[in-house]
Amino acid sequence: MPFPLLAKKRAGMEVYQTLAGHTEDALIVLSRYLREHRPAVQRLVDEQDLPFTHFCQILFCALFLHDIGKATREFQERLMKEELSRELSHTFFSLPLVETDLPPEYNLLVRILVLTHHTQPFNHLYSSFELLPRVNYLTEQIKDYLQNYRDLYNRYFKDIFPLSARPVFRPPAWITGAGLREKLQEEVARLQQGVELWENAARTKAVYCFAITLLKYCDSQSSRAFHRARLAGGTVCGSILRSGVNTQDRNSGPHHPGPANDRPALNRPPLVAAVKTAGAASGDGFLLLLAPPGSGRVTLALTRAASLGRERCREKLVWVCPGQIASGFTRRRLARFFGAEQVALVHAASYYGNDPHSWGLPPETSRFNGTASNSRESIFACPVTVATLDHLVFSLVHGLRQADYILGNLMQAVVVIDGLPEPASPAFPYALDALALLRKMKVPHLILDTVMAPALKKYLEGAGYVVDDHVSGHNGPLFELIRCRDKQPELIREYYRLGFRQVVHAPSARKARQIARQLKSVLPGCPVFLYHSLFTHEDRERLEREIMSLGEKPGPWLLITGGDIDPAGPPPCDVVHTGSAGPTILLRHSYPLWRTDTDPTRPENRNSGSPGPGVLVLHSSPAPAQPLPVTPGFLETILEEEYVQNKHLPTNLEEIFRACTLFGHSPREVRFDPSPLVSLWPPRERLIDVIPAELWREELFAQPVAPGGLKVKVPAEWFFHHPRLFSTLDTPREKIILCHLAYSRERGLEEPENR
16 A cells, blocks of 8 residues: 655654645635635625635635645655755646636636645746756556545535536646656746636636635644644644644644634624614725724724624724834724734835845745744734735735735725825825725725815715715814924923923934933923834834823823824824924824814814813924914815825826736835835835844744844835945844844934934
């Protein structure tokens, strides 16, 4: 009797799992998922005009065949020796064996799913793979394996969908001859040509991304079961999930929480009750929500998101922040609803282009295939994810290493866009074009803002958004605007003596540090809090806790901010100081001044207990005769002027989207080249991740998650203009950049001197 085909091996141990056992476990996971989440799956594929039964057959066939390329003598021998590498990629060597009698389009999709279940599909990757020139397929064992499909279907899926297709064993004659590598590349080219014949790019992308995300989930959960099972040395096991083998926690093992957990985010009891009270959303699943800032704003947005989720059978939430740094303040507010363990925060990927992992290339060995390298945060596998505009835009166009997995999870969520970039930014038209693609893919989402330019509101309404406006009908003054030049220190001291709570927005982290140092010296005993973008993620979290507690303190206190700061972060205060900025930035800086009562849909003139109406001091401007009362109408007027002056033109996003369906450009071409195909941010605004050199310790090499908390987002141009201030370290997961500038927990990272 031949040795069974193997699929898995424990590193450093004589513990194996058979191909049949691993596949059965993956199909068990799929069966459970379809039973638990059938309404959501059915609604999503119905929206793409794909029958549920057809989708299930595609998934079943792809999962049954996904590791068939491991059935070669070379793979089996190297697996036992733990010498696998990219030259033996089982996804490539699967291609000649992946054939079904599904309709041609569905069969093509099955083949692409198998080919890409470990790698992002882009042209350069498949043309540059250095495969072995030939392998020896274990033909008789493959035939025996393929006979299992009917038994597995009957055991786990018979009551879910009818199976009218089967895998077909029709290997081409060339698999036994010379030139196998070249023939496989020709096969990939044929797949690419076949995809180009599909007419609806948005539907194609939607169906593929949803399917690949579910396939990846099932595969990784099957691997996780094997790595956590209690198995003695010398074991060759079959199915773990069917046999009920005891498992144990293994931190080194795979961990991929599912596309939705047992208690979906938007079906939590408090939100369900709120939806019943508020009523359902209307329209096609696209909402523009204008609400005053304050404690009730997030609650109102979540209520509307839950309503969309109930209507469209979505179970997760993705909250998109407008910059490259995700909002820790928002994450904390969402954690109050869902629990901290359910809410992930993921910042934009570094613009450092010399890391091959950032380009989308797989590791040199298959050691990380099916393991935790695809973290639950970065692929949006958590019930709730707080992310950035980069994730929204670049998930559509292969701009991130795992873009299709991100997009597949994004499709299962209600997306909240927490404010659009200012119209003068290149990110503004990209954001609007990304939303247009979400509408084509039928991803439900809401845009959350406060006051909006009437022409922009009209544009969005014409695009299909239902407008829910709780601000523009309010005609009373919200706060006072004072224009002042060269009197900032004096005004701050004067307001401090009056007992006011103040927020000072500085143009940079360096300026924020200077102001904080100056005020501490002239106002001894005054609580001065410094917060800017050049703190590590760990220190940002600590500072965010302190800042959110300021709202409970009567004052006086001072919060000095600088750099790329979340405008929703500062707590309610009495005075905000800011410099010259466009209307959108001025509006967002004014958020702490807005007074709201217990009803988040109604702004008030002032707060009970407040020493007076809020004051926004605009420095570096000529001073008028007296303060100007600011109303929603005034804000709409200045926002309209800004929007008209910067009226958006279409970007190249849809063109690149079509080119990246399903193959196309690489992450390096789309995002990481010096002149990328998609220029979401101008070069001076692009950020990279660095770790202050004085915080790095050698033992962090063995802790792949730990370095994340030590990272700081700094302008990428620092790295190119001041190369002596940086050095790099190679780790199995990424290249780490060490920054040799001074760092302190109180002041953050210092900026280069000649900036």
